[in-house]
Amino acid sequence: MQPRFLILGAGITGAALAHRLARNGASVTLVEAGLPASGASGRSFGWVNASFFLSEAHFHLRHAAMAAHRDLAAELKRPWQPEGCIWYQEQGEGFDHTAATLQSMGYPLRLLDRAAITALEPRLADPPDRALFFPGEAARDPAALTEELLAAASAQGAHLLCGLRVTGLTQGDDRITGIRTDAGDIPADHTVLCTGNGTPALLAPLGLSFPMLPRPGALMVTRPLPPLLHHILATPDQEVRQDAEGRLIAPASAHHQADAAETIAAPQALEDATLMRLRHLFPNAFIRPDRLLLADRPVPGDGLPAIGPVLPGLSMAVMHSGATLAPLVADVMALELTGQGSQPPLAPFRPARFFGP
Incomplete structure (x- = not known):
């Protein structure tokens, strides 16, 4: 039995x-x-990645999980086409350390200069001098x-x-x-x-x-927009992606996976600040908020x-x-x-x- x-x-x-x-x-x-x-x-x-990790074992667990997502998509007969992530949350020594650490552990990545970033994301205002591209990272709902x-x-x-x-x-x-x-x-x-x-x-x-750990979080979802963004974007101030319906999806805190804040601002203040950062990234887009989703993230x-x-x-x-x-x-x-x-x-x-x- x-x-x-x-x-x-x-x-x-x-x-x-x-x-x-x-x-x-x-x-x-x-x-x-x-x-x-x-x-x-x-x-x-919904960011499926291993570029954020807390230990080497945690990295390997997350990296293996990316492959498990691919296998699960095949099992469920769903397409699996990772859009990849353009990452420049750190610059200077922090950027170099991240690149060297991930390369030493065998994580696929590519160094982008400003021209390459602009070619990948032509609507992004003021791209940085360099970024890392993680081709295997994906977004799932x-x-x-x-x-x-x-x-x-x-x-x-x-x-x-x-x-x-x-x-x-x-x-x-x-x-x-x-x-x-x-x-x-x-x-x-x-x-x-x-x-x-x-x-x-x-x-x-x-x-x-x-x-x-008390880890409250907030996620802004905008009204649908024409195509603005082809990849997951991780900047020093904002992470954002655009879904198949054209909505921008953006955590209300920078570096949200590592965010250690135990409290968050009032919802309207969170929405206003996130909207301002998105408009700074895409100043020519008419970005309007649709909803703000609040949640307590489960963090041991x-x-x-x-x-x-x-x-x-x-x-x-x-x-x-x-x-x-x-x-x-x-x-x-x-x-x-x-x-x-x-x-x-x-x-x-x-x-x-x-x-x-």
Whole structure:
């Protein structure tokens, strides 16, 4: 008899894991308190990259995840055509250090001069003297990908329960046996927490303290525009991309993946400042805001992902950025959960580092 897996949280990570487990023939139930991708996954810049990393192991995990996105697109019969990223968030010694470090780790990149930048992005005002081009980096809409993964998981027999509030985990025989909800208990052989910032409250009754960093974020989406931008753009002041509908999508903080701010400005101030930066980049465009999306990004206490076993019958996958990591984490975690042994790529990111011996 196949083990029964219960996944909490229908963001991109939970959806990817449900899809992979169901495709492998497992019995899967996915529980979501709201709607799929209603948290950080639905408010993400969607930048799939490894140029941002916190350690060498983190780089390699993210780099492998870029290939996992390509493989997942082929599996879902979707095109995969990375637009690439033009990066000049640092200049001077910081630029040189980034280029040398990424080259030493085998990351594909190309050095661009001002003429090359202008050729790639002719509508960009005041291009810098140099930039790095990362050809393998891509943008995905995590909310749309979540829906695709859920549909694929459902076709493989997975069950999705939305609007169901989990009030706790159930225990018995020295292991986690499922969840307690407003509608009653749901048993499982193994429960996986893909619950982002909701994870500490679920672990606390078990005597486990799981630290999360307060990392509020905001994302501006503009009204559709004619084509302005062909690549992901990472400048010292602003990251931005343009989607297939012509909308500019821009985090309201520079270097948003590394942003350590614990509070953010008032929404109107964020919108005004982001709009000003976009108009500086593209002064000839009539840029109008459409909406500002606020979210608390799920960032474990040391900034690195927390993936793997917690207790018998209980695992977790909590990370920033799920937009990059979710397909790879789902693939590798599914191997572990179905008895294929401990997977080396996840070894540096075990939750046990937070819980002590």
